[in-house]
Amino acid sequence: MPKTKLAASEKESVLVPETMKSAYLQRPLEVSVEEERVPNVTGKEVLVKLMAVGVCGSDIHYFAHGRIGKRYVQYPHVQGHECAGIVVSIGEKVTKFKVGDRVAVEPGVACMNCEWCKEGRYNLCPDVQFLSTPPVKGAFVQYLRHPEDFLFPIPDSLSYEHATLAEPLSVSIHAVKRGGLTPGSTVAITGMGPVGLMTVIAAKAFGAKEIIVSDIEPLRLETARKFGATKIFNAANEDLNAAIEEITSGLGVDMIIETSGNAKVLQSSIESAKRGGSVVVIGFPAIEEVPLNITLMLQKEIDLFSVYRYTNTYPLAISLLDTIGSKIKPIITDKYPLEDIQEAMNQAHTNRSGSLKVMVYPNHLQD
């Protein structure tokens, strides 16, 4: 590959190749690696050499179905939004970063001008440019151009692959904050996919005393236990509601966080919540309309919180991941170089019982 010295700014420059590999989704279930130009950076933009990119549930959904709700993929499309890397060049107005800095990338770039951005709820910005959400291209690329305000430094003790988990962990931190989780609470979390597992970590960090979890996959439940779940239930052959009733002496849990997207699980969460408790919904149900027992909600004065992405969570997510250290390792079950992206996506799509987080390495495979 030819290398030229790109004058990125007066201050900093580094050897960056002219071209890079990017993974393009060509049609449902088919992705190919293409060669294209490395983007130039100006102003407050930073060029990040991506070292690890996690495959998210939403990536798998777009990969298989070409759409989520009313959002359609425009082919060819680049996926991936959970990423971390090293700064290799900076625009002339960048002040927070220098070449060589290790960073986690917050994928949603908000306008910072609209009423929601000004309120601090920038996850609701109507003009947000979120990596990999169509039509915005994503992070299955070797070099990513991103504004400095949405990059966060990571300590040397935190690996790039673990730093990518700041994205799903951010969703969980936002969820426990939305629901007002307080120390000493009893929390139930349904669905132990990567976001459910991250929610166990967030609930523990916010001081939950009891963390009751359910899923139907033994690997996920065992991983949840390693991450701090105090009681695990296999929903395939155990009744979570009955178990919660027994554990809480019939009172119910202070908070139940639904991550599975299963409509029935969401419906029964109203029953498991304590009087005056809260139900926090993260998982998108497969159907748009889910009937809920509003009468029971009113009688118990249940608070229902919906969670969409996150705001102002990255520094905390990064510091939690750094504190947890190598204990987080079991969540990364599969590793692929960018060249094998097709295999990586197939694995994430089809191996539900064996795979948790599939990790892609755009530059070189880490061990």
Ligand SMILES: [Zn+2]
């Ligand atoms: Zn994600």
Ligand SMILES: [Zn+2]
């Ligand atoms: Zn905005």
